[in-house]
Amino acid sequence: MSSQNLVTVTPDKDNDEIAIVTMQRPPVNSLNLELLQALSKTLDELSTSDFRAMVLTSASPTVFSAGLDIMEMYKPDLKRAEQFWSTLQDVWLKLFESNLITAAAINGHAPAGGCLLAMSCEYRAMVSGKYSIGLNETALGIVAPRWFMDCMLNTISQREAEIALTTGKLFSVEEALKVGLIDETAKDKEDAINKCLGFIEKFESIPPLPRSMTKQKFRANGVQWLKANKQADIDEFVHFLKFPQVQQSLEMYIHMLKSKQNKSE
Numbered sequence: 001m002s003s004q005n006l007v008t009v010t011p012d013k014d015n016d017e018i019a020i021v022t023m024q025r026p027p028v029n030s031l032n033l034e035l036l037q038a039l040s041k042t043l044d045e046l047s048t049s050d051f052r053a054m055v056l057t058s059a060s061p062t063v064f065s066a067g068l069d070i071m072e073m074y075k076p077d078l079k080r081a082e083q084f085w086s087t088l089q090d091v092w093l094k095l096f097e098s099n100l101i102t103a104a105a106i107n108g109h110a111p112a113g114g115c116l117l118a119m120s121c122e123y124r125a126m127v128s129g130k131y132s133i134g135l136n137e138t139a140l141g142i143v144a145p146r147w148f149m150d151c152m153l154n155t156i157s158q159r160e161a162e163i164a165l166t167t168g169k170l171f172s173v174e175e176a177l178k179v180g181l182i183d184e185t186a187k188d189k190e191d192a193i194n195k196c197l198g199f200i201e202k203f204e205s206i207p208p209l210p211r212s213m214t215k216q217k218f219r220a221n222g223v224q225w226l227k228a229n230k231q232a233d234i235d236e237f238v239h240f241l242k243f244p245q246v247q248q249s250l251e252m253y254i255h256m257l258k259s260k261q262n263k264s265e
């Protein structure tokens with residue numbers, strides 16, 4: 001699949017100022033360099049378009065996004081790893097600071113980088129079911145970067161965030177609702193999108209510029225840190241990948257994912 005097809009943008013059927021942005025990298029929308037590049041390009045295009053709002057969702061029936069593609073971190077080509085991390089930073093900055101009204105229709109699992117994308121939006125409706133969402137990096141033997149943490153702190157309390165991150169917690173849909181990691185539950189993807197549209201409607205009579213400026217002021221802290229430390233953050237990521245213990249943890253995690261599959265056959 002060419003990178004052009006990894007993300008689709010379609011106007012909402014009832015309101016052509018709202019973009020439905022769909023990630024479609026089977027099987028689980030894991031965020032590899034190409035999907036991140038497609039997201040980055042889409043966010044650029046949206047920022048200069050007539051769309052005033054977007055709903056981020058996934059074409060998978062059970063997974064919003066499985067987070068970063070682990071294969072981008074396991075025994076990586078270091079030049080590509082730099083480009084990968086830099087593109088992830090750009091996607092986060094563009095989405096978190098977007099002038100558009102942003103909402104996530106979370107139609108399935110959203111671990112780690114998947115949770116980051118959802119938290120970067122202003123509103124989250126998640127389909128009920130046996131899905132999970134959270135920053136589970138420590139469970140993989142890796143450390144969520146500071147700006148992942150800042151993003152979670154923009155969503156739930158510091159105490160909940162610290163416990164969740166140190167334990168690598170993946171919240172069930174009910175737990176996520178209780179701590180405020182999601183705003184609403186939905187019965188299916190269509191319902192989740194409709195709930196996001198309901199959130200977007202609240203801004204019908206609010207002028208866009210003061211709205212987006214207010215949002216950006218609320219979000220300035222985490223953003224300023226990353227903008228000032230972009231290269232240092234890339235260097236730290238690449239350095240981190242060189243640790244044998246990190247590679248070992250990733251290898252074990254990949255085996256675990258594969259054996260999980262064998263068990264259910």
Ligand SMILES: CCCCC/C=C\C/C=C\C/C=C/C(=O)SCCNC(=O)CCNC(=O)[C@H](O)C(C)(C)COP(=O)(O)OP(=O)(O)OC[C@H]1O[C@@H](n2cnc3c(N)ncnc32)[C@H](O)[C@@H]1OP(=O)(O)O
Pocket residue numbers: 027028030062063065066067068069070071109111112113114136137140142143144145146236237240241257258260261
């Ligand atoms: C201070 C130092 C700072 C420096 C920073 C350094 C490091 C930190 C770096 C980054 C932070 C990391 C962020 C991340 O996002 S890491 C990724 C975390 N993701 C996960 O843990 C999710 C793993 N996946 C799952 O749990 C499940 O797949 C699922 C999402 C619940 C879906 O389950 P389902 O049963 O539907 O699918 P399968 O498990 O059978 O998967 C199908 C297929 O996809 C492969 N796969 C799944 N997830 C990933 C992934 N994240 N990356 C790559 N591949 C993935 C899986 O292995 C199967 O592959 P197969 O070939 O066997 O079909």
